[in-house]
Each structure stands twice: as C-alpha cells, then as structure tokens.
Amino acid sequence: MPAYKRILLKLSGEALMGDDAYGINRATIVRMVREIQDVTRLGCEVAVVIGGGNIFRGVAGGAVGMDRATADYMGMLATVMNALALADTMRQEGMTARVMSAIAIEQVVEPYVRPKALQYLEEGKAVIFAAGTGNPFFTTDTAAALRGAEIGAEIVLKATKVDGVYTADPRTDRSATRYSTISFDEAIARNLQVLDATAFALCRDQNLPIRVFSIFKAGALERVVMGEDEGTLVHV
Ligand code: UDP
Secondary structure, eight states, rough: OOSSEEEEEEEOGGTTTTSSSSOOOHHHHHHHHHHHHHHHTTTTTEEEEEOOOOOOTTTTTGGGTHHHHHHHHHHHHOOOOOOHHHHHHHHHHTTOEEEEEESSOTTTTTTHHHHHHHHHTTTTEEEESSSTTTTTTTHHHHHHHHHHHHTSSSEEEESSSSSOOOOOOOTOOOOOBBSEEEEEEHHHHHTTTSSSSSHHHHHTTOOOEEEEEETSTOOOOOHHHHOOOSSEEEOO
C-alpha cells in the first residue's frame, strides 16, 4: 500500500535534460515517465509541476537586459513545452495524462481549472501543471506548493539531482551529511535551501510536508511513495 493517496511531484526542467547542456533528453524523459508510471500503478494519484530551466530561466544569461516580467513569461512558456513533452511521453508509455496551463493557450492545452484537475486525478489520470503559477516573479517551486495545497496533495515531492537536504553542499564539502527528517523551523534556522522562500512559507503555513529526493536514483520515487526513508522529509 502506498503511504500517500495523492502526491504533487515537482520536476525541475533539469530533470529532463540528462547529461545534455539544455533541452530534453529522450532517454531521460522516458526514464522519468516510467518512474512515475510505477507509482500510478500502486494506486497513487500523481500531479506534476514541471519547471522550465532546461529551456529558459527568467533570471539567466539569455534574459540579460530583458524586462524581468517578459523574461519570466518566456520561462513559463518553456514549462509548457516541457509539459507537452512529458504528457506525450506518458501517452507513448501507455499512461493517460492531462496538461493544464496557468496561462490561457487554449489551442495548445486546456486551462487550469481546479475541479477539473481533481476530477482527472480521481479518474487515475496524471495531471501536469504547466506555466507555473501564471505570474512573473514566481517559480515553479511556488507553483508546486500552491497546486499541492489546492489539490489536497498529502506531500510535495521535490525531485532534485541531490538525494536530500544536507548539512552543507555535498558536492563541495565531503563532511556534509544528509538529514533524514528536519522541521521547517530548523531548516529556516540553518538557512537550508529546500524550496525557494515563497514556496517554503506556503508549505509550512499549510502544514504540507516536503520530501526532497533524487529522481536520478532508480526506484527512488516508488520508495518515497511507499513511505520508505529516502531523501529528506521536511515537516512541521
Ligand atoms: N516562472 C515564472 N512564474 C512561475 C513559474 C516560473 O515567472 O510561477 C518563470 C521564471 O522565469 C523561471 C522559469 O519560469 O525562471 C522556469 O521556472 P523554474 O526556474 O522554476 O524552473 P526549474 O528550475 O524548476 O526548471
């Protein structure tokens, strides 16, 4: 039995990139989808918020000199491309998926309508939330916290390259150790970057736990959904 009936999975754009410098790596996206498919087969309802950093980031190189809001809209559109790729890969792998966008682009994807999203989830379809929150100056982390709270997900699963929250950056500090669990307050006190500040505050206020884990470890998502000690659980 899965530990959760409904999860909100935050996949960064990077998670689709594999070892490529940008864009979507075919083998990687197929692998991601299979990991997601495994947990839907367990009976867990899955909603995904997809990032866009593999294509465009509003505060990065390509955006230098641009109006921030305009650059952020480009970033949100990048998440729509990732969402379409993810949904199509899901379809190829035999899953049923729906993309819902926070920005109206009705010829391409349906708009986000909460009751519709809830209906799809109840029907066992994977729902992919595109275009973040629909607002500039936010991130897809915040969209994950927001949608997670809205759909009544029991947990936000933040899939990263690093397999949890560490005392220091494990890539540069060999003495760094991974927290198995940590409270929101301690994460703040220790200045640990779990989600961006807005997303973090929203999860804390809504008593929505976050688990940070590595999507690149085979079977990690399934272990998380089965309630095993994988990555780091951030709780109230
Ligand atoms: N973005 C935004 N509002 C949102 C979500 C995303 O403006 O609600 C823009 C922002 O420019 C961001 C980009 O879209 O840099 C891609 O999202 P994010 O950086 O969160 O993607 P990830 O790092 O997860 O791939």
